[in-house]
Amino acid sequence: MTDIKTVAVLGAGVMGAGIAAHAANAGARVLLLDIVPKGASSRNALAEGAVARMLKADPAPFMGKAAAKNITCGNLEDDLSALAEADWIIEAVIERPDIKRALYEKVEAVRKDGSVVSSNTSTLPLATLIEGLPERFARDFLIAHFFNPPRYMRLLELVTGPKTRSEAAASVEHFADHHLGKSVVHCKDTPSFIANRLGVFWSQSAVVEAFERGLDIEDVDAIIGRPMGVPKTGVFGLLDLVGLDLIPHVNASLADSLPKGDPFHTINRPVPLIGDLIADGYTGRKGKGGFYRLNRAGGSKVKEAIDLTSGLFRPARKADVPAVKESGKDLRALLSHDSPHGAYAWAVMGPTLAYAASLVGVVADDIVAIDEAMRLGYAWKQGPFELIDRIGADWLAERLAADGHPVPEILKTAAGRTFYRVDAGQLEYLGLDGAYHPVERPEGVLLLEDVKRAAKPVLRNGSAALWDIGDGVACFEFTSKMNSMDPDIMDLLGKAIRRVKRDFKALVIHNEGTNFSVGANLGLALFAANIAAWSEIESLVEQGQETYRALRTAPFPVVAAPSGMALGGGCEIVLHCDAVQAHAETYIGLVECGVGLVPAWGGCTEMLHRWSTLGRLPKGPMPAAATVFETISTATVAKSAAEAKERLFLRPHDGITMNRARLLADAKARALAMVEGYTPPGPREIVLPGPSGRTAMGMAVQGFRKTGKATPYDEIVAGALAAVLSGGDDADVLAPVGEDTLLELERTHFMRLVRTPGTLARVESMLMTGKPLRN
The missing domain is CATH 3.40.50.720 (NAD(P)-binding Rossmann-like Domain)
Structure with missing residues (x-):
């Protein structure tokens, strides 16, 4: 090799x-x-x-x-x-x-x-x-x-x-x-291999059926999107993303290369409107727009959607699909719904799933390859055979037969069974031979989902769990919504630290969610603020500070293994670990200022320590404080693990794993390598600039406000941040500031901000719209 x-x-x-x-x-x-x-x-x-x-x-x-x-x-x-x-x-x-x-x-x-x-x-x-x-x-x-x-x-x-x-x-x-x-x-050497062979069939079916049924594209994307585990772009948003001008070429290529009896030919019908859009420069997001566009006439931005019947743009609207609302997470109920939208859902997904079943042994040897290709090539949360298991292979076969569609052999093979099963903790798939076979992982891959199939958690509550991943290493997993940090996570993490000290050699913090953690649970914070439960909020801040410090000073190695977003409190837990093994696509940052707050679970303290000791900066107390101030006040997020090293969210010795499937195994190996001779870090003391530094940082924000780069409330939040990062009014360049003082400053200024209407408005806006409020 x-x-x-x-x-x-x-x-x-x-x-x-x-x-x-x-x-x-x-x-x-x-x-x-x-x-x-x-x-x-x-x-x-x-x-x-x-x-x-x-x-x-x-x-x-x-x-x-x-x-x-x-x-x-x-x-x-x-x-x-x-x-x-x-x-x-x-x-x-x-x-x-x-x-x-x-x-x-x-x-x-x-x-x-x-x-x-x-x-x-x-x-x-x-x-x-x-x-x-x-x-x-x-x-x-x-x-x-x-x-x-x-x-x-x-x-x-x-x-x-x-x-x-x-x-x-x-x-x-x-x-x-x-x-x-x-x-x-x-893949086998067949036309368009796996993902595009099936993905183009799916998208073409969705487009043709929508045109012929005269449906609104917003409703179509709501049906084809989240209920089926497809990205929220749905199909028309996806085609805008990849480019409408590719559609004729891809379809023509498939039509030329596929055998005459292939089902693709039955749905490869011309859609004149697509040709008209391409001719007018509407090739998708890379052009003037596509099925959706932003109309900037009159100086405003209005999202518009094309009407498939008239071919004219109109203001886009929020999807209204009763079939989706009434079906909930029951995919079979959606496909069976007695409505035009339910009929559309079946007209697209029924033939698509049947097509996938007919391709087993043709494009790949097994269903696992086809599912993997669609999950990773088209960002489906579940592959077609996982979707069939959701609705039932028997039900699908009966429905196909009732509609006059041929029933693929593998669906007949699966009669009375599922395509995937778990036997003695091992995930297995159904083969063409009618027998179940183990789903094999590449050598060196360790997935938490596999661990969880074969074992019970060491500890668990509603927001987190502790798992034994072998060789004396435990794994702490967040399980809350979007992996947001809440009191239950803090409570179980404290218990986990004590349990690992007793029964394990090392701890890895990792989960297999889309994002490592989006930060603190803002909904809980807003609820507490609205009922003036200030002591509860302060208690949560103190709990977080104490738990994270216990994590940092634990008598065993702790390795964070983040992927996706690690924001706010999720970033802070990474900052407190001995080492980090990050997936290359980790997006990490302290974003609290965006919601009118300052990092208060030790984030300010840890970043000051890193830039004071690891940053290549001029000597003196001000450069480190100023650098951290700029990073946190602008809610900067590193857009890769490599960039995170540049910004010291990750340190030079922290590792990066390119393949997400190998992340947990790499983190476990990293933790085990640290066990022998491990000594926890000691207390932190940092030289900070005091009142003069606070004034300098405040003047910088005033300059940004005058040029329109900062809002009036940005100045208030940045002032609180400057008070923390300068070390407080008693800081002296001749006397280092201890971490107890810095944590107290974080907590004090967090609590001052959380009581203000400006911060509460920012938190509410983030919860309602997902976007920061510029007040």
């Missing part, structure tokens, strides 16, 4: 450039090549321009701007010889086999022995791509299909041919898994 260290990407379009950026995120040396454009001042203009655009893009392809330095730009005329240094050569040019094969001939002439060549194609068969090429090339060639955007989409579809060396496939799979953070799904 080749150790991939240098990656070459041929083609600097959206996908090629995104793949190059993510390989650079992984620390690889990357060569990005494209054609020499006519009349350009630089022969490398296409590659250079792609990198420049990505450095400004949002969402960012780079996890940190430093990653861009790993890319060397070139062109396909002058720099082909440099491919001799590449371990993996990725082709991402136009979807024409003649152009691709001509490029492969040039690549074959210069590449080194054992280098792997892959195509990012999503439509062309591998056999077509290698036609007429040497045996040596065929042995090292495969298809590695990334999904857009490559940094964020976790799926990689891998297709090998009969001549592909197993070592070549293993090299790419290992690099993609460990370094790019991908879940690699092995």
Whole structure:
């Protein structure tokens, strides 16, 4: 197996450039090549321009701007010889086999022995791509299909041919898994592989049925979205995101490549309105809009939605779908609902689930690969076979037969059973042979969901649980809504610390939710404030401070393993751990000022200590305080784990795991490595600037307010933050401030702010709209 260290990407379009950026995120040396454009001042203009655009893009392809330095730009005329240094050569040019094969001939002439060549194609068969090429090339060639955007989409579809060396496939799979953070799904060499084969069928069905039934797109997205575990964009919002102009090309490609009897042909009907929208520049979010648009006429922004019957835009409205409300979480009830909306839900999902069932053994060997592809490629919360288990395979088969649809064989095989089951704590799936087989995890993957199937919690309450994950390590899991921090979490964490001290060697804090924690439960805080239960609020602040300090000073190693958002109180618990093993896509920050508060569970104290001891700043008490003030007052959130290191939410010695599925195992290993000779950290003392520093920070905010960058209430909140970070009125640059004093300052100014109408208005706005109030 080749150790991939240098990656070459041929083609600097959206996908090629995104793949190059993510390989650079992984620390690889990357060569990005494209054609020499006519009349350009630089022969490398296409590659250079792609990198420049990505450095400004949002969402960012780079996890940190430093990653861009790993890319060397070139062109396909002058720099082909440099491919001799590449371990993996990725082709991402136009979807024409003649152009691709001509490029492969040039690549074959210069590449080194054992280098792997892959195509990012999503439509062309591998056999077509290698036609007429040497045996040596065929042995090292495969298809590695990334999904857009490559940094964020976790799926990689891998297709090998009969001549592909197993070592070549293993090299790419290992690099993609460990370094790019991908879940690699092995696909058969069939049209559009797995995710797009099924995903395009689903989206085309949803669009055609909506047009022919004359439904409103807001209602359609409400039906197809959350009730079915699909992102809230639904289908029309999703198509706006990926681009309407792709629809005709993708559909045409599938229509040309699929056999005549494939069900896709029955729903691949023309939709003239889509052609009209594309012709008018409505290609989705990258254009003037798509099915939805923002009308900026008159200086205001009004969201509009297109009427599928008239083809005219109208003000968008909130979806009103009684079938969804009445069905709740019962998917079968929605599909059976006696209404036009219920009939639509069945007309889309019934054939889609049947199509998925018909593809087992055709596009992949088992249902697990198909479910994984749809979860990761289309962000479905559950794959099609998991959805079938929700509604019942027998019910689906009966409904399909009643409607005159053929019933796939695997549905008949599943009669009276489910596609997935748990036997003796082991998750199993139903195979084509009618037997159940264990769902195998890659070596080195430890999932908390698997632990939970096979064991009972050591401790549990309504908001958290403590699990034994083996080898003397315990895992503390948040289970509250959105993993928000509340008194129950604090109570169980205190008990967990005592239990781990008695029965375990180390503790990992981790969960497998979408987000690690969105912070404190603001609903509880607002309720307490509305009934003037100030002592209850202060008690929660004190409880949090005491619990987090007990965590930091525990006589055993504590490792946080966050992923997704770790905000406010969720960030503070990470700050108090001995070490952090963070997923690369961890978005961490202290955002309390956005809701009119200051961090009060030790966040200010910990950040001051880090910038005082680890920050590369000029000497003296003011630089650290000023840096922390800027970070917290602006509610700055690091947009990757790499950026979190730059902002010291993570320290230089903290680890980053690219593949989320490997996060818990990496964190456990990190904790075990710290056990021998472990000594907890001691008390903190920090030199702070005192009243003069507070004044300086206040003057900075006044300047922002005069230029309109800060609101009147921002100035009040920032003043409270400055009072904490300066060390209080008694701080003296000759006498370090202890952590007890800093925690008292955090608590005092938090309680002053929480009593003010301005803060309560911000908290209420965040709860109601999810957006900060600029009062």
